[in-house]
Amino acid sequence: MISSVAEAMIRARERVKKNNVQLETANRKLESEITQRQEAEENLRQINIKLEAMNKELEAFSYSVSHDLRGPLRAIDGFSRILLQDYMNTLDDEGKRLLNIVSNNTKKMGQLIDDILSFSRVGREEIGLSEINMGKLVKDVLGELNQDAVGRKIKIEVRPLPDAHADSSMIRQVLFNLLSNAIKFTKPRESAFIEVGCNPGVPPSDKGGRSGSAENVYYVKDNGVGFDMKYVSKLFGVFQRLHGADEFEGTGIGLAIVKRVIERHGGRVWAEGKINEGATFSFTLPEIILKK
Numbered sequence: 329m330i331s332s333v334a335e336a337m338i339r340a341r342e343r344v345k346k347n348n349v350q351l352e353t354a355n356r357k358l359e360s361e362i363t364q365r366q367e368a369e370e371n372l373r374q375i376n377i378k379l380e381a382m383n384k385e386l387e388a389f390s391y392s393v394s395h396d397l398r399g400p401l402r403a404i405d406g407f408s409r410i411l412l413q414d415y416m417n418t419l420d421d422e423g424k425r426l427l428n429i430v431s432n433n434t435k436k437m438g439q440l441i442d443d444i445l446s447f448s449r450v451g452r453e454e455i456g457l458s459e460i461n462m463g464k465l466v467k468d469v470l471g472e473l474n475q476d477a478v479g480r481k482i483k484i485e486v487r488p489l490p491d492a493h494a495d496s497s498m499i500r501q502v503l504f505n506l507l508s509n510a511i512k513f514t515k516p517r518e519s520a521f522i523e524v525g526c527n528p529g530v531p532p533s534d535k536g537g538r539s540g541s542a543e544n545v546y547y548v549k550d551n552g553v554g555f556d557m558k559y560v561s562k563l564f565g566v567f568q569r570l571h572g573a574d575e576f577e578g579t580g581i582g583l584a585i586v587k588r589v590i591e592r593h594g595g596r597v598w599a600e601g602k603i604n605e606g607a608t609f610s611f612t613l614p615e616i617i618l619k620k
Contacts, residue, residue: 397441405434436579443581446501447566450588455495462489462546465496466524469503476511480520487525490544492613498589499613505582506548506609512577513552513607523549528615543595543612551606555599563599586611 408430411419419427466486492499507522514520527545555563564587567580590597590611601607 398438401434401437401441405431405438408434440579440581443579443585447581447585447588450498450501450585450592453498455498455592457493458496460492460494460496460499462492462499462526465500466503466507469500469507472504473508473511476508480515481518482511482514482520482522484522485524487523489524489526489546490528490615492544492546494593494613495589498593502586502589502611503548505586509582509609510548510550510552513554514550516553517551521551523547525549542615544615545610545612547608547610549606549608554601554603554605554607556603557601560599560601564597583609 408427412424412427412431416424463486466489470484470486507524510522511520514522525547527547564583565580566584586609587597590613593613595612595614597609597611599607599609
């Protein structure tokens, strides 16, 4: 009887010893994995720091180059106009045509430089948050764009819009770009329709699978030429165009500015459309919770 108890105790001690060895092995493995993860996180942090520095340098470089190009471009445009005005009678038709091409292309280049500077500026400027009356801001922007709609039959419907908490000048740029696009891409329509609205208080998990406070989804919808959804990933890239320059004017930077502004505010932007059936561009901003 005593020997049986002793044997059982020995076996129990051996199991405990074996379990302790396994536990120590598991702990060492866990410590190694934690160390590796910490090292990986630190490496990733250092890479992000370097990427951020490189992006800032690239933005500074593009800003400097674009700014420096303005002077020579103004000179080219100025001298070409002088030739057209002062030497009109001595130029033949081909010479006039070529100078007009020079003048028109310098204007296009000037617009491209302005857009590059705007894109760079959006990434460099500090965000000044304030409460924005979105309904009033939309009407102000539409007033600025009124000249683009002269002589056209356009119905613009602005639905009730909740206020936003964001940088007013940046959001103005977002609305200007989206509304000017809507006006531009509805040109082929005899009767154009543009709608500005908002789906308030949408949980972030509805789009993008994020958690957090509710957000307002603002949108600009039109019945214009639309686009093929298989190219939707290109819409918000710099210099990306889904339509030829001979069809619609533009530099391909406007929507990239929209994306950068909204993402700097912690929001998201996306688009939905069909060819010849119009498009809807949506962006989110955090919902303002009114204090009682």
